[in-house]
Amino acid sequence: MLRRVPFAPLSLFRKALLPTATSLALFPQQRFSSSAKNPKIDILGPDDDVHKVSKSPEEWRVYQSLYPSVLPEVEQHNSLCEFMFGRWDREPNHTAMIQHETKRRLTFAETRKMTEAAASVLYYGHNIRKGDVVCIALLNNIFYAPFTYGIMRLGAVVTTANAITTPETLCFQLEASNTKTIVSSRIFQKTMEDAAVMIKKSTGKAISVLYIEDFDRIADQASALPSSYTAMEEAKPDDVVFLPFSSGTTGTPKATQLTNKSLTACIIQWSSPSNFHTSHTYLSILPFFHIYGFTVVMSVVLAGNATQIIMSRYMAEEYLDNVKEYKVTHSFVAPPVVISLVNKLEAPGNEYDFSSMKFIVCSAAPLSEDIGRRMAKVNPNLKLAQGWGMTEMSPTCSTCPDNQPTIDYRIPGCLIPDTEMRVVKVDDNQQSGADKSRGVDVENEGDEGELWVRGPQMMKGYLDKEQTDIAIQDGWYRTGDMGYIGKRKEFRVSGRLKELIKYKGFQVSPPEVEAELIKHPWVQDCIVIGVNDPRDVSFENPRALVVLKPDLPTKDAVRASDEIYRYMMRKMPPHKRLHGGVRIVESIMKNATGKLMRRQVRDAELEYMKGEGKE
Template sequence: MLPAAKGAQGIFYGKHNFSFPAHMNYGIYFIERILNFKEKRALVNGATGEEITFGQIVREVVNVSASLVELGVRKGDLVAVVSENRSEVVTAILAAMCAGASVTLINSAYTAGEFIHTASITKPKYMFLSPTGYTKHQETLRKLTFVSKICLFGDSSWKEIISYNDFANKEAECTNFVDYYGRVEVALVLYSSGTTGLPKGAKVTHANLIAAAQQHDFCPDKSALTLAPLCNTFGLTTTLKALVNGKTVIHLSRFKQELFLEAIQKYKVQSLMVAPPIVVLLSKSPLVDNHDLRSVEIIYSGGAPLDEGVIKEVEKRLPNLRVLQGYGSTETTGPITEETVVDHRQGSIGKVVQGIVIKVVDIESRKVLGPGEPGEVCVNGVVLFDGYIGQPKSDYFDDDGFYRTGDIAYYDQDGYFFIIDRLKELIKYKAWQVSPAEIEGVLLKHPAVKDAGVIGAPDPLSGELPTAFVVKQPGAEVTENDIIEFVSLEVSPWKRLRGGVRFVSEIPKTGSGKILRRVLREMLKAKSKI
């Protein structure tokens, strides 16, 4: 592996030599890789203790893939998976890919409206659901006329619904896997997080996934625990990457603080793949002191920026571990930049990863910027997606073929990158641009604050006023004025909370941990009408 290098005019390259199989099918590639780990535990349900070995994954994928072909699934068909985290999600995805289908993952927690919007983007003919997902969306599914067959994880008591166990237990020979003969085809349709609007369907190719599997492994040969939903990019790509490299992955379908800590202790988990709110919890929760977490060596945080103060507090509280950050997106099949144990700089989100090319450009002129100059991050490379379904590439790519991320960052002389904020999320107070993430980092330093989210409240004179939504620590007594004064002592005058503080029970977030600021704006708007 070659180190990342700086090219001409401030463009950074993540160096790597990738190997692509002639068949160009990620499902087959995955199976070929994990055959080396047959008897080893692959996936463990941290709540129930149910587990599956790598060898069992291979057999299940072969059986389910053959059953799908027999059912009528053909190359180019679209198969949807709707489920909380469970091992069948992984095997169903791989089986559908091996059968030649493209796969889309729909969040089982969606409302009926969100479910219909997302499913209508891809119009899947076939759908896998967990019993929980089916029970919740049973009525909505009747409205999706494009879905012809439904398969239920486990056993099905509904006559019209296919049992996944029947598929998985039907012994088949490995003769049905689809070869793309070197062509690049769409493997997954993943959905953008929807932090600023309804999700868009991003087309991720088999080549994207095969290249992503060969990127640097932040924690080789160490067991991992994941909480992130497999229906979002962070949860899916980190889990697939861990498995394809032979790691044991402990998974939980939902977050419960006590269960999470008990799973780490019981399985002696060595690495955590989590969103920032979990790192904040580890820095503040008194329950941490009641569990043995000494096995954890690495926390890998992704999905949203993590405040440096939180990192220091966690590493002080659990001195055996290191907290590493990665910055990535659905559109790049995972990380864009990443920290490593041996390559860390305070406040940075690391250097460009393999398979990625980065340039930072001026928002207005689109000129490539030098060190220390904040601008929009634009990316290219072998892991870059193939655009959004039904939307012209010119809306999201520049003239050189770089994807415009909408994220604001700068890099230093040594190529370390520092994220400032989302372009669409920057608060415009008079002539100043205010980063919500910066103020959120300050708020989390307050001992009475458990969680926080910041947006701009519309103001006719100033444009927008920085406004905070705050979740109090249990039993904490703190006032709006206490919070405002605390922030005022920590930030420049234009960054003060002139829009005030709203105390709430929770901060709305995506499964990957990104704050849903559009929901906060809706909450603020609703409050103003009362």
């Protein structure tokens, strides 16, 4: 008999935060015309196609963005740092960043000056040169961007790490990336020094640490870079400048090589369909060490000359206070943030003023229709959108402009400029992205398959060539996401290839089962995993872990389990029913951006079942 037991939570932005592939979604109704730099966007009719489709010489069915190409602008820039400097110089006196905790402000001119100072401190004090790797291990703050672009100013490579981590986890990344120097805070001094000692013991290599608390004092004494040092001027589009570590939820994190071109392209691709300008104020809470926070939250906003309020940690009350104080108009968030905001804004007697917020992009995991409807009630003028991407695409594949009158956040929408997609057939022997694909498109539009993408924002590859050869096939990145094409040529993400549950020859997508499960009035949160059938280990049974709504008067967890089990028996076809059972838990493990940690949840549940004699 299943019983209610605690399930250890992973708190949002408070415990170890691992990089993940980013999952975003948005609306489809748009048409694009005019120049590549600033296309005009019209509304599509209800029956108009969302994407172009063509047959390639290889007979692939290729779905293409309707946006005009931005490649002419991308190809004008060899260096991401040079590109950002040019953008900042357009509005030197406008406020670029405000630190929530300290109220410190930087204009774009001051941001550039601090970037040059960061480059000088690293050049003279830590002997950083072209090709060296510097790890930034910080909470979000106004030093993050200057150090990021200061490192790139030297022709060096940035890797970012979660500062709230263990020395062992950090050591893995430092060694894998061949880091020479760490930029961190004295808050994390013990972790940084312990990791450096571990690296010294294992490799014999000494790693230096620069603490931001010392930066202002050191920068005042630093000389300018020598005129003979021209790494930025000599940069090439294919030079690697960023080494984020891709999803810890897919196995051992992999160092992903992003170049000047891939990152510059992604920033321009974002700013082409969307409007970023000085009248916008952004509230930045997603961690900058994560690819989505790094590129979109930090860099795209800076490139668009908008102001961003930076919070080191997310707290709903402080977030809403900032919205009111700074008249925040835009924000990039994850589903748990939207849920917490809705709960606060719906509370009787609350005095929060959320009326200035015009546009929120929610990423990292699907957002339920119920939450979307509730958010629309608390702020009818708010446009809520989602999108889709992953580290290997710098990270964006699809996103949305903020100037559309209609947004359907329920589907993962429009490809960004110069981005193409295929839907590739998944053979029976494929249970993960590591399994070889025949590279054949699905037979019919509407058939489910693995989504493959390509574009100028695609990674150069992983540091591990063997992993690169698995992930990139015929020039396409295999996302591992399952999806299909709808009637209007819109694409929809239906699950993950590696997450598929194989039940008696049927492939079951957990998100599809979860979408029905969450509709039950008692269910607050849920996850569906595959567990071995004790009678036949050749297939798995779908099993659900469920968090009940807090106001539910249920002392009898067994009754709740049985009720939910019977509900799913009525709602789902036989192969999608919860043959592995239902267990009531206190919380479900998620990463920093709110994404379900399916592999870790499954591993923990299998251990639990062994202890209960269930497996």
